[in-house]
Amino acid sequence: MDIVSGILLVIHMIGWAIVLGGALTSMREPRIAKGVTHGALTALVAxxxxxxxxxxxxxxxxxxxxxxxLVVALVITAMAFYGSKNEEKVTTGFLGGLAGLTVLNIAVAVLWR
Structure with missing residues (x-):
């Protein structure tokens, strides 16, 4: 079971990396990158x-x-879906919030003992 847990953890972290990378790389031309919603769902399910x-x-x-x-992950996923359906509403602040919540979720995982 340790191998399965390790594989799931890697998939979980890759999902958050996709969300964070997609949000940060789209800051100049604010939009939700195609992989962000998939990354959020992958991280959530994993x-x-x-x-x-x-x-x-x-x-x-x-x-x-x-x-x-879970609450932060659900908010991130909802933001990714909302932004992908309403591209005109996506701003740099929206993407910054998405990236900030992703970093918050990672920080909670690492720092909360």
Whole structure:
């Protein structure tokens, strides 16, 4: 199970990297890059599967931390979908918020012990 958890973690991080990279590279011409919504969904699904794997194992799961990460991930995913459907509403501030929330989600994962 450690190998499966490791693979899911890599997929989860790649999803967030796609979201962050897509948001930052589109700042000059504000738009949602095509891969951002897919990256957000990939990270969201992989994160839920990671929590499921942790619940099945012997380790303790910090449910408050997971709830915070889930809410932030859902907001990021909703922003990515909204921006891809309403391209005229996407501004540099919108993309900055998307990138900032992505960094916040990564920081919560790494720094919250």
């Amino acid at each position: 994160g839920v599967l990671l929590v499921g794997m942790a619940e099945m194992g012997d380790g303790d799961v910090n449910h408050i931390k997971i709830a915070v990460k």
